[in-house]
Amino acid sequence: MRILWILLLSLSGWAHAEIYQWQDADGRKHFSDRPVADAKVIDEKILDIKPAGHEFFRVKTVYDGDTVVLEDGRRIRLLGINTPEIRHRDKPADAGGYEAKRWLVDKLQDTKVRLEAGAEKTDDYGRMLAHLFTENKEHINLQLVAAGLASVSIFPPNLLYESELVQAQEKAERAKLGIWGRPEYATMPAAGLTEAGHPGWTRLVGKVVDIRNTGKSVYLKFSDMFDARIQSQWLDLFPDVNDYLGKNVEVRGWLNKNKGHWTMLIRHPSSIKRLSE
Incomplete structure (x- = not known):
């Protein structure tokens, strides 16, 4: 439904229509041009509507699995995804990093790509943010996730293709493809986190014992050593965070340390999920 709605909005006559959003009983978000019960009008920018590029370019260098x-x-x-790091400077390669790079080299060596930009044009390193499509209409970002070579890493407001990416990840994870079958990326108990932390992209599981709202962020406390943080400006993308209280939860991302305490920034619902009791 999301893709159909984005296509409709790109047609003449839809540009100034009000967009309504509501959430069903299962926590899924829906969009429409017509009001329904409990729906709210939202900013069109949150839909990340961007015209697709039509010009194709040759890739000169594949730096790693998500940068060319x-x-x-x-x-x-590449938008919406993250692949394990290859060796750079004095840091060793992450498990699966070179596998993702080799896949991307093979995929792009005999084709050109077109770019589809997100809401933000560049990142903090001056790199252009985009989805890549080959001349054969292959969505490279999506295929990396489907093969288990990349994890979904969505940074709002760049929400383009979020549903497709999340669905591909869920399928790869169930099949234990790529990183999902590697012991290096198995979940770790949040209660066992020490001052040494854990390098790189990490999966932690534990019970949310408290929730604290500072206005700018909501903190889900797992222990005295660790909490997960959700920025308040993106809370509408998430289910009711209060439903996490007392529940076993998995969070995925990178650890940041401040005064001996670890925090993980959760930017999108794909990086947090309730576990079966």
Whole structure:
């Protein structure tokens, strides 16, 4: 429904229509041009509506599994995903990093790509943020996730193709493809986190014992050593966070340390899920 709605909005006559959002009993979000019970009008920007590019470019260099350089010199960071790191500077490679890079090299060596940008044009490193599509209409970002070579890593307001990416990840995870079958990316108990932390992309599980709202962020406390943080401006993307209280939850992301305490920023609902009791 999301893709159909985005296509409709791109047609003439829809540009100034009000957009309504509501959430069903299962927590899924829906969009429409017509009001329904408990629906609210939302900003069109949250839908990340962007026209698709039609010009194709040759890839000069594949830096790693989620970063390439075009022949014109532009560095492209693939949107919505994250692949394990390859060796750089004094940091060793992550498990699966070179596997993702080899896959991308093979996929792009005999084709050109077009770019589909997100709401934000560049990242903090000056790289262009985009989804890549080959001349054969292959969605590279999506295929990396489907093969288990990348995890979903959505940073609002870049929400383009979020549903497709999440569905592909769920399927790869169930099948234990790629990173989902590697012991290096198995879940770890949040209660066992120490001052040493854990490097790189990490999956932690535990019970949410408290919830604290500071206005700018909501903190889900797992222990005295660790909590997960959700920025208040993106709370509408999540189910009611109060439903996490007292529940066993998995969170995925990168740990940040402040005064001996670890925090993980949860940017999108795909990075947090309730576990079966």
